[in-house]
Amino acid sequence: MVLALLMFAASLSRAEIIARMRAPVLTKVQGLVQVVADCPADVRREYQSPIASFAAGICTELYRGFREQPRRFAEPAVCLTIGEGRTNDTRVVVRVQNREGEPPRTRLFLPAPGSTDLAKLQTEIVKAFMRAVKGQELSDAEADAFYRDLDPVRRAADEYATLERWKRGEKTSLTDEEALTLMRKVLQPGVARAVDVLTFASRLRLYPPTYGHSFSNVYPSVTFAQAIDMAAVDPRVRFAAYAKAPLLVAYSGGRSPELAAAGRAYSDFLFELARFARTKDELHKQLEDADIRLNVALEEARKAEKGTLK
DSSP states (O other): OHHHHHHHHHTSOHHHHHHHHHSOOEEETTTTEEEEEOSOHHHHHHHHHHHHHHHHHHHHHHHHHTTOOOOOOSSOSEEEEEOOOOSOOOOOEEEEEEETTEEEEEEEEESOTTTOOHHHHHHHHHHHHIIIIIOOOOOHHHHHHHHHHHSHHHHHHHHHHHHHHHHTTOOOSOOHHHHHHHHHSOSSTTOOOHHHHHHHHTTOEEOOSSTTOOBTTTBSOEEHHHHHHHTTTOHHHHHHHHHHHHHHHHHHTTSOHHHHHHHHHHHHHHHHHHHTOSOHHHHHHHHHHHHHHHHHHHHHHHHHHHTTOO
């Protein structure tokens, strides 16, 4: 190793050796992150600052996830060194130094920063942070899962993906009860996916208030349109409408504004159905308006899936 370094140094001009020794060292996140550029000046100018920002952003997000302020490090614990950068070497070379009475120091060497596997680099930075700040050693899988879980958008995407696999009958980590609970959960406040809208739509039926009974001794459940015609025949239909009206506001809340508007429209319809002071035509018109709002919510949810939620 020493011989290789000597041979490498011999291949450099005296001016280049001096330039590398004088190259600035970037330190970020209260001294936690350090980026050294052991490379030509043009490579340093292109990669040192972006890599420092990349590493600092990950560490800052981790601090934020723990709800902690960055603490001051007298010596860096996440040390990145940029290599020559003229090959297609994607490796991230890792060396962990355990120091007596000090946080472990992780050295990450990037032989070719322009070709570095950024996913691997992200994983190693997370692991280095956890060693230095929390004193924990994580596997690659644990580090990736932990980092993804910190971001609400990434976490929501993972949970939606798990639900989709469960719905297709694929094996997941969820029990059926956990999956059904997750379907009712607001995974990303202010945003609705198509599955959220369709889950809400599955609730648009009325059921008898007493278990084991049927409306008019015939129907175990009725659609809202059927309920308009049956409200005058079976008073339990109006009671069921009154009981369900506030629930639809709760079921549709916390997600997209369009879904919330649809929930309020259906709730208003059910309250009017319970009062039964309007004509059937007026109730059908009110229900039709609520259906239109629900279709708008579904269209917006599908647009969101193609856009910001990947």
